[in-house]
Amino acid sequence: MSLPILRILSVSAVAVGLRHTVMDFQRDTGIKCSVNYQTSTQMRDLDWKQPHWDVVITSKSLALELSTLGAVDLNSALDLGRVGVGLAVHDSCTLIAPQSTPQLIQALERATTVVYNRASSGHYVESLFDRLGLLPMLAPKTQRVLDGQALLKCIAQEPEHGQWVIGLGAVTEILEVKGWGVKLAGMLPAENQHLTSYQAMATPLSTPLPYVQAFITALASAKAKALFASSGVLA
Numbered sequence: 752m753s754l755p756i757l758r759i760l761s762v763s764a765v766a767v768g769l770r771h772t773v774m775d776f777q778r779d780t781g782i783k784c785s786v787n788y789q790t791s792t793q794m795r796d797l798d799w800k801q802p803h804w805d806v807v808i809t810s811k812s813l814a815l816e817l818s819t820l821g822a823v824d825l826n827s828a829l830d831l832g833r834v835g836v837g838l839a840v841h842d843s844c845t846l847i848a849p850q851s852t853p854q855l856i857q858a859l860e861r862a863t864t865v866v867y868n869r870a871s872s873g874h875y876v877e878s879l880f881d882r883l884g885l886l887p888m889l890a891p892k893t894q895r896v897l898d899g900q901a902l903l904k905c906i907a908q909e910p911e912h913g914q915w916v917i918g919l920g921a922v923t924e925i926l927e928v929k930g931w932g933v934k935l936a937g938m939l940p941a942e943n944q945h946l947t948s949y950q951a952m953a954t955p956l957s958t959p960l961p962y963v964q965a966f967i968t969a970l971a972s973a974k975a976k977a978l979f980a981s982s983g984v985l986a
Contacts, residue, residue: 755962756783761808762870763788763899764834764921765949768979769808776969782962790870790898802956805963810871811948827953829967832976832984833946836872837922838936839906844915848937852883855940858917859889863910866894866918868902875945876919883943899924907931921947923983946985 761769766788773784789797791813797803799822807814807823808831817823838858840846849855859865867876873895880886896902899920906918909932917936918925925935938944951970957963969975980986 754780754782755805755959756785757805757962757966758803759784759786759806759808759966760794760804761786761788762791762794762810762949764871764923764947765808765831765979765982765984767923767927767982768831768975768984771978772970772972772975775974776966779969780965782965784966788898790868791874792869802954802958804954805957806951806966807954808949808951811950813871814950814952821955824953824955824957827964827967828950829952829971831949831951831970832979832986833948834872834921834923834984835944835946836875836919836939837925838939839903839918839920839925839933840936841906841909841916842932842934843909844936846917846936849940851940852942855943856883856885859885861915862892862917863914864892864894864905864916865889866896866902866905866916868896868898868920870898870921871947872899872919872921872945875947879939879943879945903928903931903933906933921983926983949984 777784791810794809799820814823818825849858867873880889902918902920910916951967953963
């Protein structure tokens with residue numbers, strides 16, 4: 752009997768640890784994995800009545816939403832860790848990491864362009880700006896993009912003289928693109944920080960279930976945990 756191909760749907764915030772764990776799992780078991788990355792917004796718009804996925808990796812809050820639709824099995828959920836929001840700038844720029852809300856506001860006022868995405872981190876950033884009363888000031892210079900990759904491509908373009916571009920996104924995605932011309936300038940100040948918790952879980956229509964359970968078990972291994980931690984995922 753031929754082995755199945757596990758269909759995995761994941762957010763990109765945990766991509767580095769996931770990619771290496773998938774490679775190890777495929778090598779150790781002979782089970783192939785097909786991984787598709789989408790934002791939380793894209794996931795919400797999927798047709799969850801169809802058995803497209805065997806494993807879903809998403810934020811804990813979205814997992815709860817999907818469970819009410821019968822789309823995921825929370826009984827199989829594994830906590831992968833939490834990811835914070837960082838500030839990204841081009842390598843040619845110097846930004847002292849803001850340590851307080853006034854320093855964060857000062858950096859944003861100085862920026863000629865502020866970029867954030869439409870994924871989980873971007874939704875939080877927008878709510879933070881709203882809470883701080885910054886949306887009117889930032890509106891003329893805000894650029895919203897689909898996901899973390901699009902955000903980092905914007906930052907990777909060397910800004911023109913006098914231009915100052917700040918991107919806000921998942922720290923794991925910023926750390927992943929070393930060599931692109933993008934660097935992590937720092938994290939959001941502690942009082943403004945938000946950690947998104949991520950989980951991996953089976954779907955009710957996962958087939959065959961033992962192979963899915965084996966993959967989730969692999970995600971819980973000490974090696975996988977170390978891989979996720981080294982990419983910026985906090986326990």
